[in-house]
Amino acid sequence: MFTVDTLQFPVLGNHSYLASGPRTAVAVDPPRDIDQVIAAAARRGVRIAYVAETHVHNDYVSGGLELARVTGARYLVPAGAAVSFPHTPVADGDTVAVDEDLVLRALATPGHTPHHTAYVLQEGGRAAAAFTGGSLLIGAVGRPDLVEPRLTEHLARAQHASAHRLADALDGEVRLLPTHGFGSFCASGQGTADETTVGAERAGNAALTKDVDAFVAELLAGLDDVPAYYAHMGPVNAAGPAPVDLTPPEPATAAGIAARLAAGEWVVDLRHRAAFAAGHVPGSVNVEADGKLATYLAWLLPWRRPVTLLAASAGQLAHAQRELVRVGIDR
Incomplete structure (x- = not known):
């Protein structure tokens, strides 16, 4: 039996996840302050064997590289991401065994970024949960305008296709666990729940209820301002963030x-x-x-x-x- 621990970051509007079997676990889209992920694994009594990124993030500094270094985990990064640090590239259809009868399968879901990848958690060969990062969110999708303005419409159409790919590949009861969409500026809209299912999104998500032209027109018309610091997050994450330093600062006089x-x-x-x-x-x-x-x-x-x-x-x-x-x- 597997468990999923959700780490919530309401200021940024993001979630990170730790999916565990009896002995080992995978951390998905971890925050920079990795002590929280390590503590969650310690509470479960499991070893973090994998760290998985759904994409190169544009809204926060990832802790993935440091978490992989500290724990000795394999660092899974989408193969299309242009990063300059050691990692294990994952392509569509690749699988890793997280624990006995617990497998993580990569599913290419471009749209939020060109290289975006979701991960389907399979228990006993059956899909049980999907970590969808910035692709299919709760009542929304990830923004397609954070990479390159000239790619925005192309990525918006890719979001529609990726949402349908997820919905077609997974049963309705599969848990949908996105990274963005809880107040994040990376989301095109905001849901009101912490978790959803594929079936619930089929019924109410515009990416799955509207045709592609109507969806894209509505998505592009609703895009809001982009926080200025987003321009720096992608390059920092692609280069490999420095280890976090939470030692108390010096007192000021x-x-x-x-x-x-x-x-x-x-x-x-x-x-x-x-x-x-x-x-x-x-x-x-x-x-x-x-x-x-x-x-x-x-x-x-x-x-x-x-x-x-x-x-x-x-x-x-x-x-x-x-x-x-x-x-x-x-x-």
């Missing part, structure tokens, strides 16, 4: 904060807006730690601009640091 402001560094106050309005360091900006901190700060902050965080507590600072490393704001 009043003189140090003044010097950083004078040098053009951003000083970000993480407190609630009411506390900020009541009094704050002149020249600082307010981005609440309890909101979509990573998305909004990474969207506004010039890439690689130094940043100092002002927090109300050590816990608030640690939370903010963890959120920010997921989008490449490190030290």
Whole structure:
């Protein structure tokens, strides 16, 4: 019997997954702070044998490379992805044995990216779950406009075809486990559930209920702005992200904060807006730690601009640091 642990990241609107057999497991689309995945495996008492990416992500820094290095797992990356680090390329139809009677099968599903790949988890030869990344989501699909503007319509049509490929290949009761679509800007729309089935999407997902021309026209008309930092995530992930560093930052002094402001560094106050309005360091900006901190700060902050965080507590600072490393704001 297999289990699937879902790791939720509401600030980014993403899920990662750990699918386990009795002894070994596969991690799908892991976050950069890999300690959460390792802890989930420890709770299950399993070894992570594989790490699988559905695509080169455009919205967060992947922890896949580091997780594979730390655990000794094989790192599965779609064969069409242009990456510059050691990995195991997977093509359509490739399979790996995760555990006894538990097999992961790659299914090419281009659309969100040209190389996008879903993974079907088979138990005893029968499909039980599908990790669909940014292809077929809950009531939506992944955006087709994050790779190259000239490819957008082509990828939108590919999304329609990939959604139908998934729906045709899988029984209605198969669990559908996407990475995006829980508030992510990578999704073309937002579902209201944490999980769905192939049958539910057949009944209500526009990619499966509309013809391709109507679907593409509706999809393209509904596309929203792209967060500015997305332009940097793909290259970082393709090159191979640096290991995460969650050691506590150095405390700031009043003189140090003044010097950083004078040098053009951003000083970000993480407190609630009411506390900020009541009094704050002149020249600082307010981005609440309890909101979509990573998305909004990474969207506004010039890439690689130094940043100092002002927090109300050590816990608030640690939370903010963890959120920010997921989008490449490190030290």
